[in-house]
Amino acid sequence: MSSELDSLRQRIIELEAENAEVKAKYIKVMDENAEVKAENAKLRCALKEHEARFTRLEQRDKEKTNLIAKMDDDIKEIKQSSTNASSVENPNNVVRLGKLEKMAKPSNTSDSTFNSNVCKPICTETKSLEDKETDDFLNEEYRRKVSDEIRQRNKEKKIQRESTVPSDLSCVTETSLRNHDENESNTKTVNIVHDQEKISLEDSVQKMPERLNEDVSRIQA
DSSP: OHHHHHHHHHHHHHHHHHHHHHHHHHHHHHHHHHHHHHHHHHHHHHHHHHHHHHHHHHHHHHHHHHHHHHHHHHHHHHHHHHHHOSOTTOTHHHHHHHHHHHHHSOOHHHHHHHHHHHHGGGTTSOOOHHHHHHHHHHHHHHHHHHHHHHHHHHHHHHHHHHHHHHHHHHHHHHHHHHHHHHHHHHHHHHHHHHHHHHHHHHHHHHHHHHHHHHHHHHHHO
């Protein structure tokens, strides 16, 4: 009987030790679970920030694309107007150049409006370094494109101005050549008529003796 009690006591001690070990493992697992939950919360927060930033970049890129498309349309309209212009000194050229210069220097008002529209979804957040670099790059590309268009416009004006005098000279030369050809044609026609009259006269002179002989023969008969 005492041996059974001793074995039971020993079994209880072993079970209590196992229970303590299980509790320790449970506490450790709970701590690890808490760390995992905290990490998941950080990841969710970072994911939301990245999604918001991606949305801002998409919106900014869309607005920049629309701005560049509008600028391209304005440049095409200016080129079309310059092509249809009848003279280099057309006063409309001054207006178009002023428009180009205005496009090359965007106003602070438009920039502030654009920035305020972009920052509406994220009023409590500041611009990241990458966002500023993106803005600087797009603005630099915009200025470079407008500057190239202005230089191209000035080059076209110079070429058109230089080609005006040669075109006038070519018209004068063509008219002179045409008049010269007409004079030569008239001269050739007169010479041909004179030659024909000369030949006819020579034929008449050569045939005069024959006609005289015929008349003498007719009289004698």
